[in-house]
Amino acid sequence: MNYVLPFLYFSSFTSSVSMFNLVGLLIICLTGGADASIGVNYGTLANNLPPPHQVAEFLLHSTVINRVRLFDADPQILQAFANTGIAVTVTVPNDQIPHLTNLTSAQKWISDQIQPHFPSTNIIRILVGNEVISTANHLLIRTLVPAMQSLHTALVSVSLHRRIQISTPHSLGILSGSTPPSSAKFRRGYNTQVFKPLLSFLRATSSPFVVNPYPFFGYSTETLDFALARPNPGLIDRHTKLLYTNMLDAQLDSVYSAMDKLGFSDVEIVIGEIGWPSEGDKDQIGVDVSTAAEFNKNVVARVDSGTGTPLMPNRSFETYIFALFNENLKSGPTSERNFGILRSDLTPFYDIGILRPKVRSSNPENNPGSLWCVAKSGAETVALQRNIDYVCGLGLDCRPIIEGGLCYLPNTVKAHSEYAMNLFYQTMGKYKFDCDFENTGEITTMDPSYGNCEYQV
Known part of the structure; x- marks a missing residue:
């Protein structure tokens, strides 16, 4: 991760309320998650992590994750993933990049780090460094593409170049002029000298351009809903007149625009890191377990939805959630150590x-008996109306609260909101955070059903 991530500001707001389209994405959540392109970053800067073989077994048998990105080429971890079929991406540390411009050194690296594990471990990609451009280290930047070329030549020499790709991940600090997305371009001095040869290499080797978009690093109090793909006014790109309802779409289209200006719009884009922390410093808003769950659930749901972005419609993106575990040995702010989706005991x-x-159904939190989600006493009407708009906008069945429906009466915002909130809570798996609704919802053991109006359970 790199903190220098520009938020994409726009010049004009739309008048109508829009939101990130989760219709269809919800189906993926309900059927167990994405099945082809969802991965996770497996960082190890912690002293409380389970053994790698337990991690591999858990991912294989208990999750739908079929891709893992490592931040090195740890032989113990690579061995742990042997014979699992899980696609593994390894990383060359930044400090090794200059040495790998030498073909002999690159061949030795492949011989030592890759060949002992391949093909029993399904290594699909080697990432050379991590966010190298953002380091501003001229030696690393100058040797990045030559090192990638040497590693590819080394793969060719052992006939692995058709099985293993070479790429390098970037933060959004590579962009300038990204307001709005259609005007984005690569930073001056790097566009033709670094990115043109880099993209030429990626095209020639059928490898992807890997980016690490983090709406978390680009949001403010005013743009939190936009970052989280909640209902928000939407933002217009004044050049293309395209509507953006969430920050991730805007970030991805900015990358696409920069690539397109150099003539490389055909190169695939992979999301190498994306996530939201569950804990932060006291002055941070929107940093808690509920918000992290909301953001990451939306990301997982959209991976194979095929909805794409305004500039890249009907397109899916191979995506790696950051991260598998919290990493308590990391430096920096509290949030940096709390991006994990799993505890160290793999719960x-x-x-x-x-x-x-079968794992979801065995989770005690998911089987609490007969519980319902209702509105908190004193919740503001405008907030409850937003809950109705949000839930019904997802495509869930809100017909019972439409005029003539069994739950239309009493015709009040509170009554309709409670029906919609409970519908969402039950549909999404009865997790506590799915009844938060910006602190307007609460869970009850008392059935709110009445007359012919039955609340789902």
């Missing part, structure tokens, strides 16, 4: 749609 902090059904 989830929250389910984002990656657990297999």
